[in-house]
Amino acid sequence: MTTIDQKEDDVSSPHELQRKLSNRHLQLIAIGGAIGTGLFMGSGKTISLAGPSILIIYMIIGVMFFFLMRALGELLLSNLHYKSFIDMAHDLIGPGAGYYIGWSYWLGWVLVGIADLAAIINYLNFWLPPDMAFTPMGQAMISAGCVLLVLGINLLTVKLFGEIEFWFALIKIIAILSLIVVGGFMVFNHFHSPDGTLASFSNVWSHGGMFPKGTSGFLAGFQIALFAFVGVELLGTMAAETKDPEKNLPKAVNAIPTRIILFYVLSLFIVMSVTPWNLIPADKSPFVSLFMHAGIGSAAIIMNLVVLSSVMSSMNSGVFSTSRMLFGLAKDGQAPQALAKLSSRAVPAKGLFFSCLFILAGAALQYFVPNTIEAFTLASSLCVILFISIWGLIMVCYIRYRKRAPELHAKSTFKMPGGVFMSYVVLIFLLFTLVILSLEPDTLKALIISPLWLIILAITYRVLYIPRIKKMGKQL
Template sequence: MSNQNINGSHHSGELQKSLSNRHLQLIAIGGAIGTGLFMGSGKTISLAGPSILFIYMIIGVMVFFVMRALGELLLSNLEYKSFIDITTDLIGPWAGYFIGWTYWLCWISIGIADLSAIINYLQFFNNGVPFSPQESALICVASIFFIMGLNLVTVKLFGEMEFWFALVKIIAIVVLIAVGLWMVFTGFTSTSGDIASFTHLWSNGGLFPKGLDGFLAGFQIAMFAFVGVELVGTTAAETQDPERNLPKAVNSIPVRIIIFYVVSLMIVMSVTPWNHVNPNMSPFVGLFSQAGIAAAAIIMNLVVLSSVMSSMNSGVFSTSRMLFGLSREGQGPKLFGKLTSRHVPANALYFSALCLLGGAALQYFVPDTVKAFTLATTLSTVLFICVWLMIIWSYIVYYKTRPELHAQSKFKMPGGLFTCWIVILFFIIMLYVLSLEPDTFQALKVSPMWLIILCIGYFFLKPKKKK
């Protein structure tokens, strides 16, 4: 690991600590409210019914434990800049290489999925008429250049944009909860004749209307809704006073999950019975459409669109920092380890943007955006599970080999090793669950190809590392 000054003057060639507590808190919230919640929850509701509320709580608890493990690891050594440093130090160089490149692909696949979502949401303003392949590709290219422009300026601007993106999402969900509660308490009758009531949560087949099969099927898409919460970890290197700000950001994750996932979806299913929710439409837009509030439906669609842009913004930021870290560890091309005068890893940004342009090409050759979205999101979920498992593995090694650091920690992982094994078991079960549905099994079958590519890449990079 580099011993250069981590405060990051231009000459030291390090990332700057330009993100404040305000930025970190909102980046953490932005990571917890993504495309998976806004776009994927309609399909999850149709598969699992009201049991979706338990699904989000269970996944939320497991992801929170992963974040607590990551938080303790980051604070145990303030020289750690990301997962790459942690896994390289605790497991070995191959682990840093694996987690860095896998996390990079996670966000590239999410970026490609987001491009599909952007086209889907923009069709709302095109009277629902699908765009031509040429128009879809142009929309993708424009979105990529816009996000790349934001990231090229400064780290502080990234933090500022993500702050406002997240704030818009929070306000939208709070408004949705308030409007939904008003509809329930006034007995509002929707355009389809449904009277808003909390009884919808249990009166249409109970809390588990589709039984165990439906409950398990709901996990597949719900898992994707949580990808990105670990962004708090990747931004730690560019955060002021991490010892104070990082624990605050991590500990507030459960509250966010309850408010943004559980309460908001409970309101959605109280206004519209779960079996009347359109799986191909964002239930957040659907709630205002059901209410007959056209202007609100348009505004909500714009919010959902900004959420996708926020996801892409976070993704491009994250991928460029991963490539920067890999380059500095000798596990990626040296070109990616160079910073501009604004302390931005521009070459890493260009490469990630170029890979996202492949997503624009995909939109041109595969016009079925829903199919592209499903495959990309499932692949990213499988890869994210691998990343989360590597974080837990690193924690186990740290716990056993550095007991003095664990003893000194002021931000200990609750339950220690016992919790780690529970989380590992849960994620292994989730990989099995992903094999139950044909569409998600397709992506699961493809994922081992990435391991083969990584092994070949490591074979060529390893001699350079030794040299």
């Protein structure tokens, strides 16, 4: 196996993805994946729905995702020929599962891109007077420009993508750490905001307790909170382009609990200590609102720029992952063969164009849903439903792997804690989140229309994929 990996590393094949992402890239991309648009933009709405119980929500989701990522890590390292989820699902469940997970992951990240476009417009409006918001045409033009910029970055080399994501992630980390330090300083110095509010840790629980909106508010907070975690599984799309995966993947996975506590729980605890949760606007980033509420306008401007770069990072990662999914699908005959060709720089250029075309089509959403928060919620809700099904299939893959290859598990140096039992616990949690989505009117709409995607995939699988495989003489 080592020999194969070395060949992949050393030989610049025009037909295979190259292992160009170093440990430095992988670690920061993993952190960037864990700090998404949902945290910077969506947490304002989540706080308005759930109040301080958002901290408990993030801890619960964080624990579940640690086990999910440990399962994914063990699976990827059990067979280094797995390039992504598609290979894994195809091998352990069947070609239909590979087809579903590949195309659903592609659509999920297209929806993330559309949600990110809505977030970008929302952040840019920060610099405009209330009566001078962008027109629908202006919104569409900005969206198109953002997509073209991300396309240009991804068309270069995977190493450059890794480098850019490294710096995007570093900016996010520095910004959140700065917020924690500044917010903590304000609390310990009993800072009074211009409206007379005193910064204090007691602000977290003194305005109705930890569950001011009751059980219904606590449950409603899960939808946007889940969207914040979209991207944490990005490591599963980078297995084919990671140097020394046996060493670097475990490092990235094991750091997840620390990231969740630091970047989600501690940062939002500080935000709600400086600004009481009931004063944080639902349609604004609470990270920007903290400085605005404190009367530090210049810091708010800087934080808004950071939040804007975070959204661009999210879109950049999404375009990267969708192109790799399309490459994997095409290599297996589950997508047009043109998408299986790499450019001279060893990137799936046609897949990049294909994905960006659909994200650009999402710019049209700005015409029909000019309310950016409404557009963001609709796109993010559909996205979460798709990702819940993908995360669930990863756990099913793990259960199948444990039954089919116990000898590989016995040899594994990166075993998932709790094994099969915790796999079922994570699956039950994911089913629980689907039930929660039916409780809110806006997320219920997304849940109702989501079966249309299943119908589309079932038809295309039978009409396009099965005949192609039979023609090629392959066995299903």
